[in-house]
Amino acid sequence: MIPSIKNSIWLVALVIALLSCRQGPTLQTYYVDNELKPGFTSIDVPTSFLNIEETSLTEEQKEAYESVDKLNMLAFVVSDSNRTEYETEVAKVKTILKDPKYQELIRGGNSTDGHFVVKYLGEETNIDELVLFGDSDDKGFAIIRVLGDNMNINKIMKLSSVLENADLGDAEIGKFAEMFK
Template sequence: MNSSIKTIIMMLFLVVTLQSCNQDPTLQSFYVDSELAPGFTSLDVPISLLKIDETQLDEEQKAAYESVDKLSMVAFVAEDGNKEQMDIEFAKVKTILANPKYEELMRGGNSTDGKFVVKYVGDGENVDEFILLGNSSEAGFAVVRIIGDDMNFSKIMKLASVLDEGNIEETQLKEITKFFQ
């Protein structure tokens, strides 16, 4: 009986190992693999660093602010000689975001200035993550994740208007805004 238990444990271990090898890449694994890689820059900003005066927020803006935990960005900066690598890395992100769990919310831009797509994970009214993928042949590409609990896009957009009015250049977010200028 002892050998049958060993056999069952070995079979279980083999199944788990084979399944973990077949895992598709995730956005989180892309972030981890890229954050220190050549050509990339990354940034994590807890929502508390935005220095928003909550007393100036209306109820929807306050709800949106409280639903966001952090902003994360990983960007590949275009430079002479790295276009081929940039195309490879951009293709990886597009493949990950092609997963049906990422619902498309909107897209825009043009081939001259750059393009963007906004996707989300959740059920529309209760979103756990918004993803902004922007790319430009001159600047590179960036993936910005807005991570939180039960976020709502329309409320987040109202919160964005508060950020526009504030002095965002004094925070770590200047790295994100600089990339998209």
């Protein structure tokens, strides 16, 4: 009788473990599944490659910069020959980003230039992942995942002005941005 009780407990534990696993796709799995596929371009950039002069940063900007570990970027450039695939892939990303765990921060754009959304995982004062997604019917789409520890959205926003003035031409991120000009 004791072995059947033990077996029942193990069975219940196994069922709970399987049910607690997320069944749906995640942005991480989407990235990994597509980073090497034809039509996609991916770049993983540690923050040290951004060519930012830390001595010119304010204390808040420096804290924000140090809280970011790396950037994962994935892009799909649309052409006449892959338009159907583009539409399928955009729909997949939008479905993933509809998950309530991604909290929306900013949304914008228009039908001419395209659309963008900024979402995050975590809390405003303790962000684990910041996600920027933009799509344009004539250029394609890009997903940028900003990964770090204890990122603060207010400090990250102050860091954005530094990134606008940074010399990204030689950096991997500069090459990535050129695809959409």
